[in-house]
Amino acid sequence: xxxxxxxxxxxxxxxxxxxxxxxxxxxxxxxxxxxxxxxxxxxxxxxxxxxxxxxxxxxxxxxxxxxxxxxxxxxxxxxxxxxxxxxxxxxxxxxxxxxxxxxxxxxxxxxxxxxxxxxxxxxxxxxxxxxxxxxxxxxxxxxxxxxxxxxxxxxxxxxxxxxxxxxxxxxxxxxxxxxxxxxxxxxxxxxxxxxxxxxxxxxxxxxxxxxxxxxxxxxxxxxxxxxxxxxxxxxxxxxxxxxxxxxxxxxxxxxxxxxxxxxxxxxxxxxxxxxxxxxxxxxxxxxxxxxxxxxxxxxxxxxxxxxxxxxxxxxxxxxxxxxxxxxxxxxxxxxxxxxxxxxxxxxxxxxxxxxxxxxxxxxxxxxxxxxxxxxxxxxxxxxxxxxxxxxxxxxxxxxxxxxxxxxxxxxxxxxxxxx
Numbered sequence: 580x581x582x583x584x585x586x587x588x589x590x591x592x593x594x595x596x597x598x599x600x601x602x603x604x605x606x607x608x609x610x611x612x613x614x615x616x617x618x619x620x621x622x623x624x625x626x627x628x629x630x631x632x633x634x635x636x637x638x639x640x641x642x643x644x645x646x647x648x649x650x651x652x653x654x655x656x657x658x659x660x661x662x663x664x665x666x667x668x669x670x671x672x673x674x675x676x677x678x679x680x681x682x683x684x685x686x687x688x689x690x691x692x693x694x695x696x697x698x699x700x701x702x703x704x705x706x707x708x709x710x711x712x713x714x715x716x717x718x719x720x721x722x723x724x725x726x727x728x729x730x731x732x733x734x735x736x737x738x739x740x741x742x743x744x745x746x747x748x749x750x751x752x753x754x755x756x757x758x759x760x761x762x763x764x765x766x767x768x769x770x771x772x773x774x775x776x777x778x779x780x781x782x783x784x785x786x787x788x789x790x791x792x793x794x795x796x797x798x799x800x801x802x803x804x805x806x807x808x809x810x811x812x813x814x815x816x817x818x819x820x821x822x823x824x825x826x827x828x829x830x831x832x833x834x835x836x837x838x839x840x841x842x843x844x845x846x847x848x849x850x851x852x853x854x855x856x857x858x859x860x861x862x863x864x865x866x867x868x869x870x871x872x873x874x875x876x877x878x879x880x881x882x883x884x885x886x887x888x889x890x891x892x893x894x895x896x897x898x899x900x901x902x903x904x905x906x907x908x909x910x911x912x913x914x915x916x917x918x919x920x921x922x923x924x925x926x927x928x929x930x931x932x933x934x935x936x937x938x939x940x941x942x943x944x945x946x947x948x949x950x951x952x953x954x955x956x957x958x959x960x961x962x963x964x965x966x967x968x969x970x971x972x973x974x975x976x977x978x979x980x981x982x983x984x985x986x987x988x989x990x991x992x993x994x995x996x997x998x
Contacts, residue, residue, distance in 0.1 A: 581749065584716050588690050607669040611686040619701040622683035627661035630703025635710065636687055636718075639668035641916060642710040643675055645733045648788040648989040649708070653997065654681060663702055670845070674891050690715040699725065706996070708732060709757075719756040728758045732992055733784050735937065736767040743774060751775070761992050764937055780995065783988035784938070790895070790922040791986050797896040802869045803840060805879050806886055807900050810838035812965040815901035817894045818844040818915035821853075823907040823930065826951070828857055830958045835884065837965065840897055842888040844907060844915065851889055858885045865889045898923045902971060903964045905957075909933055909950075921947055924979030926971060928960055938981075947978030 599605040623630070635650060637643040643664070653660055658681075665687040666672040676684045688694040695717045707722050707729040722729045741747045742754060754760065754776045761782040762768055768779045807813045812834075816827060819841055831839050841858075843850060855863045862884040864872075869879065869886060888897065898904055904920035909930020918938055920927045927948040933939035942948035949964075951957040964971045 584749070585691065588717075592689050592691070604669050607673065608667070608686065611669065611672060612688050615685045615688055616697065616701055618685050619683070619698075622663070622685075623701070623703075626681070626683055627663075630661070630705065631663040631683065632660040632704075633706045633708060634663040634665065634702060634704035635708045636665045636667075636713055637671060637710045638713060639666065639671040640674055641671075642712075643671050644789050644916070645785045646708065646710050648785045648792065649732065649992060650682065651792075652989060652993050654679065656993075657997065663704060690717045692717050692721075695721050699727075706730075708996075711735065714750070714753050716753055719753055723756045729756065730759050730761065730996065731757050732761045732782070733763060733786065733988065734760055734767065735763045735784075735935070736770045737935070738770060743770060759995070761988070761995075763988075780991065782991040783985055785988045785992070786916065786918050786938075787982055787985040788987070788989040790916075790918045790982065793895045793919070794899075794922045797899055798893065800893060800896060800900075802866060802873055803886065803897060803900050805873060806840075806869065806883065807838055810836075812837050812902050813900055814839045814903055814905060814961070815897050815920070816841045816905040817898065817907065817920060818842065819905070819907040820844055820911055822910035823905065824854065824857060826910070826930070826954050826957050827905055827961075829954055830961055831885070832859070833958075834961075834965070837884070839885045840888065840900065841885060842894045842897065846889065851887060854887055858887075863887060866893075895919050898925065901925050903928065903961070903975075905929070914939060917942065917948065918982060921978035922982045924975045926964055926974035927978055928957070938985075942978060942981055945977045945981050946974055947981050948974075 595605055595609060599609050633653065635646045637646050650662060653662060663683045665685050667687050672684065672686055678684055688698050699721055704727060707727055709731045711733050713731065719729065736742065741750045751774050754771065754774065759778045759780060760771065760776065761780050763784045765781055768781050771779050814837060816823065816839060831837060841854065843854060851865065862882055864883050864886055866886055866888050898920040903926045905928045906915050906917045906920055908915045909932045911932065913935055914929045914933045917927050917929055921942060927942060928951055929939065929948065931950060931952045933950065939948065943950060949960040951960055
């Protein structure tokens with residue numbers, strides 16, 4: 580890439596080291612990158628002495644879930660293929676670093692030329708697949724120079740992105756480095772065509788395949804079953820941030836018959852205690868505490884109205900116990916995975932920052948979702964859904980049918996890349 584791009588990456592690296600002073604998350608990322616090449620050498624020795632057949636790069640956990648249907652089809656159909664997965668964010672790496680003993684998982688080093696060359700030398704991939712929004716200039720350039728086929732899946736493009744600005748020529752050039760782009764919708768294909776990019780396939784979003792598979796194989800959580808057994812209305816608040824909680828907690832307190840299961844997006848002991856304080860300690864249990872109570876042969880306490888999930892990996896199964904779901908992030912950088920809830924045929928509620936997500940717009944159009952922007956609009960939505968059973972069932976049916984109508988992206992991609 581050009582010197583200006585490399586200088587920008589250099590500034591980004593410097594900013595990350597400064598941010599690490601006060602951020603454990605950034606510190607984990609930097610520490611993890613220091614281990615990347617040693618981990619690669621160990622994986623090469625144990626799994627892939629001749630290099631990896633397919634390298635997937637996912638920025639974080641959400642992007643990994645989009646790659647996962649392809650990875651799992653490969654593991655099933657071609658068990659001898661050697662697979663490498665890289666992450667940029669700790670929220671992906673730390674949850675999935677032990678995803679599968681047949682899959683190597685590492686942090687991706689920063690996009691600087693010397694690190695890129697070393698990474699590709701160590702990994703020796705025969706194919707590279709990026710997910711959704713990953714456009715690292717030096718990686719793409721070096722992959723092209725080495726003749727390694729490179730693809731992006733579940734990508735989505737909007738006119739406001741830098742690729743489509745008058746000054747975005749160098750960024751548009753990055754798109755031409757992919758051998759093929761698998762995009763979510765026709766609008767993305769047309770945008771790319773207007774920019775001179777024609778190696779494009781409208782495949783859809785692999786998340787639909789992933790959430791459908793999750794529902795089919797979901798985990799039972801006996802403690803939650805006991806908790807919701809006599810609940811007239813259960814709300815699951817998934818990937819919840821404090822700004823979300825400021826909106827829905829007042830409604831929960833005003834409706835004491837309601838039961839709620841809350842899964843914070845990230846948590847530590849301070850975050851858990853703060854959330855308990857706002858909900859009311861006398862009515863709130865951690866899931867780990869509920870497990871201890873039930874394992875001792877005691878019933879669910881009559882005062883328990885809220886369960887806080889203090890572990891990772893359960894949320895996608897917990898939506899099965901909901902009458903409605905609130906999916907967080909809409910008062911911050913953007914909503915989290917609403918398909919994960921909608922696949923269970925329940926109405927989904929989310930905040931105003933959802934413009935980047937096709938599924939949000941389409942779920943609103945079909946009646947399977949509600950967008951709220953305040954405590955008042957949230958209260959109105961939940962009042963109607965909790966009191967009008969026919970309305971709730973109708974909205975849930977629309978959500979479930981929407982998901983079912985959009986499966987199949989993984990089959991298209993697999994058919995192309997691994998016929």
